Amino acid sequence: MKKQIPAIKGTKDILPREARQWQNVEAVIKRVCELYGYREIRTPIFEATELFEKGTGETSDIVIKEMYTFTDKAGRSLTLRPEYTPSVVRSIIDNRLYLKPDPLRFYFMGPMFRYDKPQKGRYRQFHQLDVEVFAEKDPAVDAEIVEMATYLLHQLKVTDTETLVNSVGCKACRPSYIKKLRTHAQKEKKELCEDCQRKVLTNPLRIFDCKQETCQAIARDFPMITDHLCQECEEHFNKFCAHLDFYGLKYRIEPRLVRGIDYYTKTTFEIISSKLGAQDAVLGGGRYDDMMKEFGGPDICGIGFAMGLERLLSVVPKTEPKGQFLYLAHLGDEAKEAGMALAQFLRREGVECLMEYKEKGLKSQMSRANKLGATWVLIVGEDEVKKGRYQLKNMATGRQEEWSQKEILDVIRETS
Ligand code: AMP
Numbered sequence: 001m002k003k004q005i006p007a008i009k010g011t012k013d014i015l016p017r018e019a020r021q022w023q024n025v026e027a028v029i030k031r032v033c034e035l036y037g038y039r040e041i042r043t044p045i046f047e048a049t050e051l052f053e054k055g056t057g058e059t060s061d062i063v064i065k066e067m068y069t070f071t072d073k074a075g076r077s078l079t080l081r082p083e084y085t086p087s088v089v090r091s092i093i094d095n096r097l098y099l100k101p102d103p104l105r106f107y108f109m110g111p112m113f114r115y116d117k118p119q120k121g122r123y124r125q126f127h128q129l130d131v132e133v134f135a136e137k138d139p140a141v142d143a144e145i146v147e148m149a150t151y152l153l154h155q156l157k158v159t160d161t162e163t164l165v166n167s168v169g170c171k172a173c174r175p176s177y178i179k180k181l182r183t184h185a186q187k188e189k190k191e192l193c194e195d196c197q198r199k200v201l202t203n204p205l206r207i208f209d210c211k212q213e214t215c216q217a218i219a220r221d222f223p224m225i226t227d228h229l230c231q232e233c234e235e236h237f238n239k240f241c242a243h244l245d246f247y248g249l250k251y252r253i254e255p256r257l258v259r260g261i262d263y264y265t266k267t268t269f270e271i272i273s274s275k276l277g278a279q280d281a282v283l284g285g286g287r288y289d290d291m292m293k294e295f296g297g298p299d300i301c302g303i304g305f306a307m308g309l310e311r312l313l314s315v316v317p318k319t320e321p322k323g324q325f326l327y328l329a330h331l332g333d334e335a336k337e338a339g340m341a342l343a344q345f346l347r348r349e350g351v352e353c354l355m356e357y358k359e360k361g362l363k364s365q366m367s368r369a370n371k372l373g374a375t376w377v378l379i380v381g382e383d384e385v386k387k388g389r390y391q392l393k394n395m396a397t398g399r400q401e402e403w404s405q406k407e408i409l410d411v412i413r414e415t416s
Helices: 016-035 049-055 061-066 085-094 139-155 174-191 194-202 204-209 213-219 231-246 309-315 333-348 362-372 382-387 405-415
Strands: 046-048 068-071 077-080 105-113 125-134 161-167 265-273 281-287 302-308 326-330 353-355 376-380 389-394 400-404
Touching: 016 105, 016 125, 016 139, 016 309, 046 049, 046 085, 049 061, 049 077, 049 085, 085 125, 085 302, 125 139, 125 309, 139 161, 139 231, 139 265, 139 281, 139 302, 161 231, 174 194, 174 204, 174 213, 194 204, 204 213, 231 265, 281 309, 302 309, 326 333, 326 362, 333 353, 333 376, 333 382, 333 405, 362 376, 376 382, 376 405, 382 389, 389 405, 400 405
Parallel strands: 326 353, 326 376
Antiparallel strands: 046 077, 068 077, 105 125, 125 302, 161 265, 265 281, 281 302, 376 389, 389 400
């Protein structure tokens, strides 16, 4: 026996039946995004490593521990994107999209790569829907984006979710808060995990991201950013919440919601699902008003969210695909060719048609069609070919009748 080559740990095949569910969910996502004025953007899967170091942030877990980074043949350091926002910002600057009249509203769906510890809801290649709006300072857009995410989940019949919101301040108010937080964290340093001990120095805000019980318990007594916002951030947050109220959305203010990424300013939010277990965030996002400028672009603010599609699909109610199709059963060489022509004709007319080429008798072809859930079976034998009339069986009613090629199409169209 030759050695098998298994899939890489943390990756997952999406098999055809499951892919159908993905397609249905993706279609709803596209429709909702377009309804809110977003347009699709597609950027490369790999980028210069520096883009994520600078964008996602050098003190984030993603950059420290989780990036798939490699050197290409020309000696450049490249990284498979671990998240999408820095790529979109880079693309806007590269293509000077801000000079065009089109709204700076983008969405994207595709794979992301993180060297995470694989577990339920955590993969090394996973998929995200990413939604981003630029050049809108008004907190009304923060609320609109949360409203859109809520509507999207509603359209997908996802229930039992909770919306968490917070503000992480800005360049003006965060540094003094971080200083205070560091002093506090310093006192508890010995009790924190090794990772968090490092964070006390590098970025104590990231301690709130730690999943360890002891660290979370200690962090509960830390000073909260919401009590240290500058006037502008506080006003922004109050207006954001007022707009959420205007939409009639339910939410909980969670002062520890700092999200694992360094670039956020002001608003952060997350929608969690009680059906998900430990990794309970279906989506998360926030505002990042400084990133474009820091990437050498114009001073344009941004806000967005990323939704994990594997997690989303695990909470979307499953529906059996209802696709109709015709199974073409053929008997003998002559009938095979006639069947090939008939199948081609029907496909050109938009009828999904399956023909298999293993030599099998009528009985076994019929039972196969039944097993596959065919809507109709078209029987093509030598007699049928001679007459130019074929037996069409409706599998739901069991009714079988003889028709010409043209009539077959009419019958199918009438019954579908
Ligand atoms: P983040 O980019 O870390 O804010 O994550 C946004 C969303 O992506 C999360 O809420 C999850 O739904 C999803 N996600 C993040 N990391 C993973 C992963 N390793 N595997 C699967 N989904 C993930």
